[in-house]
Amino acid sequence: MNVTSQRSIYPGKDFSAWPFHKAARAYELVCQLRDEYNSYRASLGRESVSESDPTQRIFSVRARLRHEPDSIRWSLLFGDAIHNYRASLDAFAWEMAHLEGATLADELEHRLYFPLARTQAHWAAMVKSTLSSMPSFVRDRLEINQPFRYGEPDLAAGVVLHRLDLTDKHRASLAMMIEMASRSTFALRVESFENSDSFSMAGIASEELWRQEPVRDGALLWRFRSELPLRSLVIDKLPMYLSVSDGDENLRAFDLLDLIDRQVVGILLSTCFGVPSSNWTSYILGDQPRPEMVVEDLSGSTACG
Structure with missing residues (x-):
């Protein structure tokens, strides 16, 4: 295997930019899902309510979700994002x-x-067949x-992406x-009957x-x-997150989507340019926020070394 080649190929110039447009x-769909989830959380206001027992100095905190999340719509957005990531990779293989x-x-x-090879032998077989026309x-x-090449191949982002795509x-x-x-x-807001300086x-x-x-609304959390008598105890924002289930396990939705995006973008850019630019490399490694990707600019050299 020779990974030292300095050759670059450019979407929109050497091949169709369609895989990059799909990515x-x-x-865009991930951002839309994130915006809708954040808007839902903002619409809830205070997300908990507490019940007190002054004699025992106990506060019970329950979830306060004033309206149900639009989980069906979120599932559609998530599935559409997954399909587009997978289609991006398949279209790239075709190109x-x-x-x-x-x-x-x-x-x-x-x-x-x-290709998503779980073993070296599987990869070698694909090189001789469906990948045989690709440049070395x-x-x-x-x-x-x-x-x-991962310690646990079944946990690689590409394999998880493939499984989610098939499930949906x-x-x-x-x-x-x-x-x-x-x-x-999480932030806990407490008001005491005692002098605040001594609390x-x-x-x-x-x-x-x-x-x-x-x-669920009303769930006991x-x-x-308290050793001291309290007037009130409030948690304005609960430590909640959006998860996705494929029937086998629950995964944190945005952590998973961020991982998939970094890997898909990393595959596209590293295959085209060998080494992406420093800002994209930092994003792919999880060190920096995602730079803006303008597909039309990739026909030049903005994403390469």
Whole structure:
């Protein structure tokens, strides 16, 4: 494998920019989903209500969700984003297999999709068949991003993306729900009957009461016990997050989408340019926010070294 090739290929110039447009569309849908989720959280106002037992100095905190989330719409947005990411990779594989007028036999074209090899042997078999028309430098760059190069191939973002895509297309919707983050940090607003200068949070003990399940209005979340008599105890914003279930496990939706976006963008840019520009590299590694991607600019050199 030769990964030292300095050759660059440009979408919109050397091949169709359609794979990049599909990735850009996927990210638009992710942003739309994030905006709608944030708007929903903002519309709730204070997200908890407390019940007190002054004699025992106990406060019970329950979820206060004034209206239900639009989980069906969120599932549709999530599924559409997943489909576009997967389509981006498959369209990219097609373009790479037909680069510079290369062709594949009909039976191989029907089996052409973005490679996700869980073993070295699987990769070697694809190189001899569906990937055989790709230039060697393209195959070498694609090999670096194959699942078998991860410690746990089934957890590679590309494999998870493929599984979610198939689930949404062939089985059922990817269920979206709001869950609580266990043992998380949150802002607790307390008013004491005592002088505030002498009040100490060290005198408050907490107990988590919720189970790992979707948060519902009125769900009992915590019980707080105080050594001092308290006037009120309020949690304005609960430590909640949006999760997605494929029927087997629940995953944090935005963490997963961010991971998939970084990997898809990383595959596209590293295959085209070898080494993406420093700002894109920092994003792909998870160190920096996502730069703006203008697909038309990639026909120049804005995304390469």
